[in-house]
Amino acid sequence: xxxxxxxxxxxxxxxxAEVTVNGQAPWDIQAHDERVFARVFAEGSIGLGESYxxxxxDAAQLDETMARILGAGVQHLLPRNLGAAKLxxxxxxxxRQNKKRAWVVGDQHYNLGNDxxxxxxxxxxxxxxxxxxxxxxxxxxxxxxLDLICRKIGLRAGQSVFDIxxxxxxxxGFAAEKYGASCEGVTISEEQVKHIRERYAGLPVTGxxxxxxxxxxxxxxxVSMGMFEHVGPRNxxxxxxxxxxxxxxxxxxLLHTIGANKSINAIDPWMDKYIFxxxxxxxxxxxxxxxxxxxxxxxxHNFGPDYDKTLVAWRNKFESNxxxxxxxxxxxxxxxWNFYLLSCAGGFRSRNIQLWQVVLSKRGVPGGYAAVx
Numbered sequence: 001x002x003x004x005x006x007x008x009x010x011x012x013x014x015x016x017a018e019v020t021v022n023g024q025a026p027w028d029i030q031a032h033d034e035r036v037f038a039r040v041f042a043e044g045s046i047g048l049g050e051s052y053x054x055x056x057x058d059a060a061q062l063d064e065t066m067a068r069i070l071g072a073g074v075q076h077l078l079p080r081n082l083g084a085a086k087l088x089x090x091x092x093x094x095x096r097q098n099k100k101r102a103w104v105v106g107d108q109h110y111n112l113g114n115d116x117x118x119x120x121x122x123x124x125x126x127x128x129x130x131x132x133x134x135x136x137x138x139x140x141x142x143x144x145x146l147d148l149i150c151r152k153i154g155l156r157a158g159q160s161v162f163d164i165x166x167x168x169x170x171x172x173g174f175a176a177e178k179y180g181a182s183c184e185g186v187t188i189s190e191e192q193v194k195h196i197r198e199r200y201a202g203l204p205v206t207g208x209x210x211x212x213x214x215x216x217x218x219x220x221x222x223v224s225m226g227m228f229e230h231v232g233p234r235n236x237x238x239x240x241x242x243x244x245x246x247x248x249x250x251x252x253x254l255l256h257t258i259g260a261n262k263s264i265n266a267i268d269p270w271m272d273k274y275i276f277x278x279x280x281x282x283x284x285x286x287x288x289x290x291x292x293x294x295x296x297x298x299x300x301h302n303f304g305p306d307y308d309k310t311l312v313a314w315r316n317k318f319e320s321n322x323x324x325x326x327x328x329x330x331x332x333x334x335x336x337w338n339f340y341l342l343s344c345a346g347g348f349r350s351r352n353i354q355l356w357q358v359v360l361s362k363r364g365v366p367g368g369y370a371a372v373x
Contacts, residue, residue: 049343152252173205222252233265
């Protein structure tokens with residue numbers, strides 16, 4: 001009887017999103033275990049994600065399922081649960097991204113295995129949103145994004161660039177190969193540094209294993225892609241102070257980040273537990289407060305829908321490469337990775353989250369900055 005009661009409640013909420021249980025549409029939820037409904041009401045997003053990982057439910061088009069649920073705001077109608085409350089309190093009262101804790105996401109996520117990321121991402125291992133304006137495939141979209149950044153900062157041959165959170169070195173390698181720049185960057189992942197040293201040997205590209213707050217030197221330009229989501233609101237002032245210190249007068253700083261529609265201190269609890277521990281998406285207001293007095297905002301570009309396309313492309317590539325990964329990672333990991341990629345795609349499709357590129361200068365570009373698209 002209890003399971004039936006929770007199912008009825010779930011069906012009423014899902015109706016707001018035009019999603020049905022065991023329906024015929026590809027975005028409808030196929031329930032394999034009736035306990036799933038009680039689990040979601042008790043545990044929120046963690047219950048939703050973990051029950052999917054456990055095979056309790058499926059959806060043929062999971063990205064659209066999540067887009068409909070998030071777009072209708074169904075997640076806000078679930079009762080408050082203890083796990084979400086604890087995460088909110090911890091994010092509010094502690095610095096979950098201090099120097100000691102900043103390394104945790106490297107161990108949990110970015111050190112999972114370069115084979116996994118090569119099977120998911122483009123050939124450069126660019127772990128952030130592609131730019132699909134004129135692109136037809138994943139590699140082209142990522143190269144277009146990297147070129148867009150180079151053009152936005154006005155990169156010229158012989159200039160130096162520092163990459164805060166350089167990942168597997170995609171931007172640094174592209175800027176060195178295509179623009180003749182010399183590049184340095186920092187990451188908290190040993191696997192990423194190893195990849196950079198192997199792939200870009202012979203190029204003026206250096207990846208350092210260190211916290212961004214310990215970066216030193218001055219550079220013509222500074223960039224940061226897909227890393228600000230790990231910084232946390234308590235550390236935004238230190239982050240922008242670091243960028244300001246690294247940037248030469250007259251240079252430009254480009255920030256590429258996922259953004260939230262309102263100010264929050266932590267990401268979704270399931271995402272925090274399984275993918276990006278200690279993550280937090282910034283809002284316009286939070287970025288504005290942190291750059292005030294340090295930088296002038298020259299340009300703010302939102303192309304969040306492109307992340308939907310990027311995530312679907314990542315998922316499709318991952319699935320095509322799964323036979324070579326399944327022995328190492330296992331079926332529950334496969335379902336976790338699919339839930340991560342497709343639920344995030346749904347978030348961008350519903351415009352629940354955004355993707356921003358913000359161009360910043362110290363004292364303003366003389367005569368004004370000409371926006372690049």
